Amino acid sequence: MDVEALTAVLTPVLPEGAVITDHQRLRTYECDGLAQYRVVPALVVVPETAEQVAAVVAACAERGIPFVARGSGTGLSGGALPHADGVLIVLSRMRAILEIDRANQRAVVEPGVINLQLSNTTRPDGYYYAPDPSSQQVCSIGGNVAENSGGAHCLKYGFTTGHVTGLELVTPAGELLRIGGKAPDAPGYDLLGAVVGSEGTLGIATSVTVRLTRTPESVETLLAAFPDTDTAGQAVSSIIGAGVIPAAIEMMDALAIEAAEAAVHCGYPAGAGAVLIVELDGAAAEVRHQFDQISEYCTAAGAFEIRIAQDDAERALFWKGRKSAFAAVGRISPDYIVQDGVIPRTALPEALRRITALSVERGVRVANVFHAGDGNLHPLVLFDDAVPGEAERAEEVSGAIIDLCIELGGSITGEHGVGSDKAKYMPRMFTADDLDTMQLVRCAFDPSGIANPGKIFPTPRMCGEVPGRHQGAHPLVEAGLAEQF
Amino acid sequence: MSTPTATDLLPRLSDAAAGAVREGGDGDAVDGMPCRWVVSPADTPGVSAVLRVAHDEGLAVVVRGGGTKLGWGSPPERLDVILDTTRLDGLVDHAAGDLIAVVGAGRRLDDLQADLGAASQWFAVDPARRGTLGGLVATADGGPSRLLYGPVRDLVIGATMVRADGVVAKSGGKVVKNVAGYDLGKLLTGSLGTLGVITEVAVRLHPVAPAHRYVTVPVVSTRHAHALVQGVIHSHLVATACELDQPADGAATLAIRLDGIRPGVEARTAGALELLGAGAEASDDPPAWWGTEPGAPGDVRLKLTHEIASVTALLDIVAEASDRASVPVDVRGSVAVGTVTAALRAAHHQHDRAAVADLVDHLRAACSRSVGASGAGGTGGSVVVRDADPETKARLDVWGPVPALDLMRRVKHQLDPTRVLAPGRFVGGI
Ligand SMILES: Cc1cc2nc3c(=O)[nH]c(=O)nc-3n(C[C@H](O)[C@H](O)[C@H](O)COP(=O)(O)OP(=O)(O)OC[C@H]3O[C@@H](n4cnc5c(N)ncnc54)[C@H](O)[C@@H]3O)c2cc1C
Secondary structure, three states, rough: HHHHHHHHHHHHHHHOOOOOOHHHHHHHHOOOOOOOOOOOOOOOEOOOOHHHHHHHHHHHHHHHHOOOEEEEOOOOOOOOOOOOOOEEEEEEOOOOOEEEEEOOOEEOOOOOOOHHHHHHHHHOOOOOOOOEEEEOOOEEHHHHHOOOOOOOOOOHHHOOHEEEEEEEEOOOOEEEEEEEEEOOOOOOHHHHHHHHOOOOOOOEEEEEEEEOOOOOOEEEEEEEEEEEEEHHHHHHEEEEEEOOOOOEEEEEEHHHHHHHHHOOOOOOEEEOOOEEEEEEEEEHHHHHHHHHHHHHHHHHHHOOOEEOOOOHHHHHHHHHHOOOHHHHHHOOOOOEEEEEEEOOOHHHHHHHHHHHHHHHHHOEEEEEEEEEHHHEEEEEEEEEOOOOHHHHHHHHHHHHHHHHHHHHOOOOOOOOOOOOHHHHHHHHHOOHHHHHHHHHHHHHHOOOOOOOOOOOOOOEEEEEEEOOOOOOOOHHHHOOOOOOO | OOOOHHHHHHHHHHHHHOOOEEEOOHHHEOEEEEOOEEEOOOOOHHHHHHHHHHHHHOOOOOEEEOOHHHHHHHOOOOOOOEEEEEOOOOEEEEHHHOOOEEEEEEHHHHHHHHHHHHHEEEEEOOOOOOOOOHHHHHHHOOOOOHHOOOOOOHHHEEEEEEEEOOOEEEEEOOOOOOOOOOOOOHHHOOOOOOOOOEEEEEEEEOOOOOOEEEEEEOOOOOHHHHHHHHHHHOOOOOOOOEEEOOOOOOOOOEEEEEEOOHHHHHHHHHHHHHHHHHOEEEEEOOOOOOOOOOOOOEEEEEEEOHHHHHHHHHHHHHHHHHHHHHEEEEEEOOOOOOOEEEEEHHHHHHHHHHHHHHHHHHHHHHHHHOOOOOOOOOOOOOEEEEOOOHHHHHOOOOOOOOOOOOOOOOHHHHHOOOOEEEEOOOOOHH
């Protein structure tokens, strides 16, 4: 791509300093939260308005130049990995909360707004934004939309897709469209449903209308310590089997607890082989009753200590250990892979046993942290890159865990997305026809394949009617814009 | 493409559907348009084989489940084959411990609820109806409990579809939490059979709550309706549903449903009685109108959406339009979600379709005014015609203005370029 020519076109339509070409500064954007993949983008732009985003995308579309959107860059699948011959569109300057409409239980925000910032703004009015990824202090709503992010409380409240009612979208052709709004069920296809979770491959969200959720009347949180993950898993099955849907059920195993203690001194019960954090929220009368029930299930399953948070400070301490677990693992291992897979909840004991077996057999330590209520595992595979061969072994174990998830009827990703990292696994979960059909939808939005190419799909698809294209190798592959796995 | 004749195609369709084909009769017409054949394949490969024939021969196919909502949408432009899904009615898997089920698209909803009820679980769409699961997904027509459990699309976690060219494709899976690949289930939800034939659906389930109560209150004005809805949504009642019934010639009623464990429901019922105020009553049973369509069979029915804070504007606009056209209008629906159905009474409009068309235009114009301008504001929502006799439909714009229509056309064009599936039925003539 001709960087100078594009810079000349973009500079006049963007605010001063919003076009970055300096190599040192470009390098600061070379990776997202998955630092093992690094690519320095040809150009970075930092627009401030939807019209500016549209102008950048239109300029890319005209020239067939790939573009990648970036929010806060916390993604864990290389979704915001830049393109060496493309433009990285950074949305961090679009950080205004445009409207809080309590009467309609909606907020309208720019894509760069930080997840927690929205809840902090609306909480005094008795409302919050329910999807709560552990990264909520830094990740952006636009990134959440692209990844259909989840969080601990999604067990009860659902994922991002259930909380987005409208989008302003710049399509890969550079059109600025509105889909949905504050009212439900706009006539026509559910384009919102297609765009949320599409990892930046169907366009760039420049404004997001979200549902706000009433803060619950009552919240109760307990921390239960078990001798091992089997007994903790048994407690989870009893709770769900009894028809109780807590707001969250989170599990950590011994190694994850060890890491969290080292990092944030959360003071979990000593000697626990597993802990569960269970949170109930809702109407006070219900919560009180069901909380007693849950304590009983935990005891019956073998919990040797149950702590009940007496106030918000203690609740925060319970959660601190859990929410800092990924980073905490850095305390017990120089390097680690954060895996994200899903299994049917009832397969939890089997999955954990087999992960342990894998770990023993390959001599690779695995710490387990997960959203136990919905079977979303986050095994942390530990290794030391300085020791020859360890990284490869860790990579193998991590891959074997994904195969295990598929075999048990689950998914290769529950919330971190496919991105660059897992495109190669997609054919293990989907047939060529499944992937082809998904890519037909992509063709409708992005016929020239310039929106975040190389992500999600292992093999790009020809869209048929792009003028001037020819058969044979995919033009993106030929141009070195995409890889064929 | 040669014009196919009955004699050469019947054997091919019969082969594809393992003999389950017959000629269409009067009862098979869609919006007055007769069909030539009705095929009833028994499985996904059968659906694929039928669609391959249709695709090769340029036949137009309309999918039919229970046939309860077949009148929705614009009349099809062409119609050759009705693809009847009622034999795809298996309960493929009910993993009670995982709160999910995988179900053939042709399974009736009342049968499905009975299957799940045995495990004290349910598919959170109410009330149980005669229609099929596939039909429900294709129409996205949930019931009152949508307030708590979300729209149909949020309950669909995986789908198997057959494309217009016969290719079978899956998306999603059998676990609730899953972000691998595009969520085609959402795109199919509400697509009225124009993007693909849904043959199997994986859904998330919910436990049946041990106790429930309804609290009902008379509504004295459109402002009162708004105040009640605001009261409910901002409270801690956690209502499962909040429904308004506004008959054309009678007093309006608001009713909410509460679910949970006995002591919790009792405490919240007491809270609801206090919140809703004068005349509020609690009951174990819903009001007679709960979860049913307003009006009578034969009425023209419209789906109106609105911002939840625009209840007063919505009701005022409907009343004004009704007076203006001298057509009585009944309104009922989920005012705390923002979707209601309006029924235009048949006896009064049969002789005057122009009045109906005029009423619809007037509603659209009024609803699309900017929201909030005190008293005279719009609703922020849309007006879509659902049921209407073919002659009335012919005079109406069924869908009204559709934002992002061009992009929708591109989606249709990619998935069904030769327009095999229900040509003309969807927005913008898709
Ligand atoms: C410590 C840690 C904990 C985490 N915990 C969770 C968790 O609990 N749950 C969870 O779901 N995730 C979690 N994540 C992953 C990550 O935070 C989420 O995926 C988040 O939504 C990414 O937001 P972002 O703003 O950082 O997006 P980025 O990383 O910048 O981008 C992510 C993707 O979104 C696209 N994108 C960004 N903005 C837009 C836009 N406006 N329009 C279109 N596409 C856009 C990018 O192209 C990219 O494909 C965690 C990450 C970390 C580092």
